[in-house]
Amino acid sequence: MEQNTNKQQFMQGLRDGVPVSLGYFAVSFTFGMMAVAGGMSVWQATLLSLTNITSAGQFAGLEIIIACGSLWEMALTQLVINLRYSLMSFSVSQKLQKNIPSGHRFLVAFGMTDEIFGLSISRSGKLNPWYHYGAMCAAIPGWTLGTFVGAMAGNIMPGFLSSALSVAIYGMFLALIIPPAKKHRPVRAVVAGAMAISAVFAVVPVLNRISSGFVIIFTTLIVAGAAAYFCPIGDGEEETHES
């Protein structure tokens, strides 16, 4: 009985994960291309995707690798960019079935991406970890294979195509931030403020020598900190973040 329920949950997660997997493939294809263009091997790029499964963090990390940045810069950048996952893990920690062995928590954590989190947190009632695993089993191969195929194609990709695909990831980021920014004024201010500050770092003479990893950290801390101070969120608003 229990086994059967777990299997059904897993299959449901697998089904729900398919569109996520397709979206991942396209984005991580771009990552694979950029990684190879930056000097990484196909296998390094694929390993990076398989072990990280995070778009923003990987793209920022890639820049640091290409620029031969320090490991501290890398660790700090990942910490700040991926800090959001800790909030997601906090939420899922509340939602997981109470009686499951704690070993599950280590495995659930590995698949805590924006999209899989969105699926899992939207389940009604308590979360069966097998649903989460099902979504992971659909999404993670999409992410990893996308990088592999992109890295293989990167060497033979015509210039006009790689130039066009270079904006795909930014398009995806905009698709994530613009709809909530439309609905919530503080989010709108955060988006505009962060863009303005990072633009300042890009054009002002001395500031534009600071590496992009630190610019992202600094901008995120300042803007998110100010927003949290001036516009603390109510309990209900978290829902918009989770989708």
Add this chain to the structure above:
Amino acid sequence: MNHSVYVYILVMAGVTYLIRMLPLVLFKKEITSPFVKSFLFYVPYACLAAMTFPAILTAPSSGMIAGAAGLGAALIAAYREKSLLTVALCACVAVFVAEQILGFLG
């Protein structure tokens, strides 16, 4: 740089996994600080916005005009709440078209 790429990957994967794992394993109680909750709520928006702009302008190899076309197309598609994939494709197509036009003019 080849030999140290694996060290970078290890650091990235380690930090990212710890961020995901520690709250799940250590904290089973709810976060109560409104400031921390709010801060974590705003982080992805600030971070993604800072990464997108102005980087999107300089991403295409032909330069800022194609980048601006990609940005404009993505903003319109995202404002209409199209899917991630659609918005990403709109940006790519806009850059492609802009570069073809620029190439034709130049």
